[in-house]
Amino acid sequence: MNPTELITVTGLKKYFPVEKGIFRRSKSFIHAVDDINFSIRCGESLNLVGESGCGKTTTGKLLVKLYEPTSGHMQLDTGQDVLDVAHLERGKIREFRRKVQMIFQDPYESLNPRLTVFDTIAEPLNVQNIGNLVEREQRVAEMLTLVGLAPPTSFLFRFPHELSGGQRQRVAIARALVVNPIFVVADEPTSMLDVSIRTGVMNLMLELAGRLNVSYLYITHDLAVARYMSRNIAVMYLGKIVEMSDTEELLAHPLHPYTLALLSAVPVPDPMLKRPVAKIKGGITAPIDPPARCRFYDRCPISDDFCLTHDHPPLEDKGAGHLAACYKV
Numbered sequence: 001m002n003p004t005e006l007i008t009v010t011g012l013k014k015y016f017p018v019e020k021g022i023f024r025r026s027k028s029f030i031h032a033v034d035d036i037n038f039s040i041r042c043g044e045s046l047n048l049v050g051e052s053g054c055g056k057t058t059t060g061k062l063l064v065k066l067y068e069p070t071s072g073h074m075q076l077d078t079g080q081d082v083l084d085v086a087h088l089e090r091g092k093i094r095e096f097r098r099k100v101q102m103i104f105q106d107p108y109e110s111l112n113p114r115l116t117v118f119d120t121i122a123e124p125l126n127v128q129n130i131g132n133l134v135e136r137e138q139r140v141a142e143m144l145t146l147v148g149l150a151p152p153t154s155f156l157f158r159f160p161h162e163l164s165g166g167q168r169q170r171v172a173i174a175r176a177l178v179v180n181p182i183f184v185v186a187d188e189p190t191s192m193l194d195v196s197i198r199t200g201v202m203n204l205m206l207e208l209a210g211r212l213n214v215s216y217l218y219i220t221h222d223l224a225v226a227r228y229m230s231r232n233i234a235v236m237y238l239g240k241i242v243e244m245s246d247t248e249e250l251l252a253h254p255l256h257p258y259t260l261a262l263l264s265a266v267p268v269p270d271p272m273l274k275r276p277v278a279k280i281k282g283g284i285t286a287p288i289d290p291p292a293r294c295r296f297y298d299r300c301p302i303s304d305d306f307c308l309t310h311d312h313p314p315l316e317d318k319g320a321g322h323l324a325a326c327y328k329v
Contacts, residue, residue, distance in 0.1 A: 005077065006215050007063070007183060008039040012072035012086075014058055018288055030287050032058040034239035035072075037315065040183075040232075042077075045209065045216040047226035047247065049262070050236035053284065056219045057105075059236070060185040063217060064102045065093075076100065078182065098128050101176040105188045107168035111160040117144070117171055118156040124179045143174040146211075148204060166197040173205065177212060187219045202228055223266055227251060235259050238287055238295040241315060245322040255324040257300050294326075302328045 014033040017026035033055045040046045048056050061067045063074060065085055074085035078099050088096055101124075104110035111120055121140045125131060131139060141152035147170040149155045160168055169189060176184055186205065190198040202225065209216060218229045226233055226247060233250050235243040235258065243256040254260050261278035268275065279301040292311045297303050307313075307327055315325045 004041050005039045006042045006044075007077070008073075008075045009063075010037055010073045010075075012036050012059070012062060012074060013070040014055075014062055014067060015070045028289050031239045031290055032287065033062065033069075034290075036236075036239075036241045038234055038241060038244065040215055040217065042182075043213065043215065044232060045218055045230040047230045047233040048217060048219045048236060049221060049223060049226050049233060051221060051262075051284075053238075053287070054236045055239045056221075056236055057187050060102065060187050060217060060219050063183075064100050064185050065096065066102070076183065094128065098179050099181055100183045100185075101179070101181040102185045103169075103172055103176050103187065103189045106192050107165060107172050108160075108192070110172055111168055113160050116157050116159055117149075117163075120160075120171060121175045121178050124175060128179055130179065139178060140174075143178050146177075146208065147171075147174045148200075149174075165193050166201060169193060169201055170204070173201075173208070177208060177214065180212065181214060183215050183217075185217045185219070188221070190225065191220070191222070198225075205229070223251065223262060235262065238285060238290065240295050240312060240325065242296065242325045243323065244315065249320070249322055253322070255318055255322065255329040256296075256326050257302060258296050304328075 012033055013035055015029035015031055018028040018030060019026060036059065038046065048059060050056055058067065062069050063085065065088065069086045072086055076083045076085055076099065083092055083096055085096065118140055121143055122136045125136045125139060140156070144150065144152040144155055149167060149170055163171065190201050193201060206229065208214065216230070220226050231247050233245065233247040234241050235256065237258050243250060243259045250259065251263065254263055257280065261280045264275060264278040280299045281301065282299050285295065285298050294303065294307050294312050297307050313325045313327045315323045318324050318329060
């Protein structure tokens with residue numbers, strides 16, 4: 001693995017069985033993540049964008065080992081060791097948990113309502129056996145200050161129901177970063193927040209990424225947020241990555257028909273500006289046992305018989321490091 005790469009994903013798949021009955025084995029599977037490849041360099045982050053149900057969150061949960069992959073490899077370079085997350089030895093799990101954390105989408109659901117702010121943020125320190133009680137109190141107070149909840153004494157012994165949505169998400173961010181991870185999966189951390197406070201949370205995450213030297217896989221469906229959060233972007237559709245590039249390059253020169261459709265749906269703050277509507281067809285194809293052809297075939301305005309009779313196109317460089325999975329571009 002290239003020493004500058006923090007995490008490398010190769011051939012990652014996750015299939016969920018479709019239940020057929022109590023006494024019958026499932027013969028059908030939902031292809032939530034289907035043979036994806038990408039890497040994230042040290043000190044950099046990656047946006048993963050796409051519509052609901054495309055497999056973004058499943059990818060994130062695979063990377064933090066909340067799901068076990070059907071097949072594939074996920075290699076994490078910790079600086080001292082290279083861990084294969086997909087086939088992690090039992091003795092390496094605690095080390096892995098200290099290096100990789102996740103920020104969940106909904107701060108109302110991800111915090112235990114029976115734990116105070118102090119107990120919530122200190123829990124990873126307890127699990128990892130880091131410091132004594134006094135040192136943990138100092139570390140929690142330091143993290144609260146870093147995430148903008150100051151003075152810490154005003155928040156340490158509050159419960160989640162006593163906090164606003166933005167404050168809850170800042171507590172969740174502090175909990176994820178308190179053990180100094182090197183990689184964090186952020187699953188739409190601002191989508192449940194009021195528009196007025198989203199920018200503050202995004203700025204906080206960018207500031208902490210630089211200060212603590214942490215890389216993000218930032219999952220979002222909002223291209224405007226993706227543009228703000230990272231210089232690298234990957235577009236996902238029905239379990240496949242269909243386009244990947246520098247964020248500004250992709251937004252300025254989208255190649256894949258699905259990316260064009262996503263961009264056409266972004267609101268423009270100019271009532272006089274009229275943009276052409278992407279001419280995609282039909283609805284989302286069912287992810288249950290999809291055919292081998294291109295996943296976007298049924299909706300694609302430029303598909304033809306070649307697309308119908310060939311397997312899903314590989315993610316190929318179309319020039320200047322701009323990757324797209326399409327035979328027609």
